[in-house]
Every structure is written in structure tokens, then in C-alpha cells.
Amino acid sequence: xxxxxxxxxxxxxxxxxxxxxxxxxxxxxxxxxxxxxxxxxxxxxxxxx
Numbered sequence: 001x002x003x004x005x006x007x008x009x010x011x012x013x014x015x016x017x018x019x020x021x022x023x024x025x026x027x028x029x030x031x032x033x034x035x036x037x038x039x040x041x042x043x044x045x046x047x048x049x
Contacts, residue, residue, distance in 0.1 A: 003029060 011024035040047040 003032065007032065 007028035008021070008025040010028055011021045015021055015024050037047055039045075
């Protein structure tokens with residue numbers, strides 16, 4: 001649930017136009033997901049909730 005809400009809320013605070021909010025939220029969600037997967041690989045921990 002948090003991966004749906006937090007990127008959108010953060011994008012809403014950072015930009016003003018709706019299309020920019022959608023693009024920023026998608027970018028923030030992607031960065032958060034990839035960073036989490038990289039950290040789980042680096043520390044040899046399973047990628048799970």
C-alpha cells in the first residue's frame with residue numbers, strides 16, 4: 001500500500017501540474033523499487049515485504 005501512496009504524495013508536494021505529478025510519481029516509485037532490490041542483493045537479504 002505504501003508503494004502506491006508515498007510516491008504520489010511526494011510528487012504532489014514537489015510539482016504542480018497533473019502530468020508532471022504522474023511522471024514524477026512513476027519515477028520516484030521506480031527509483032524506490034530498484035534501490036530496494038539493489039540493497040537486498042548487496043546485503044544478501046531476501047526482497048520481501
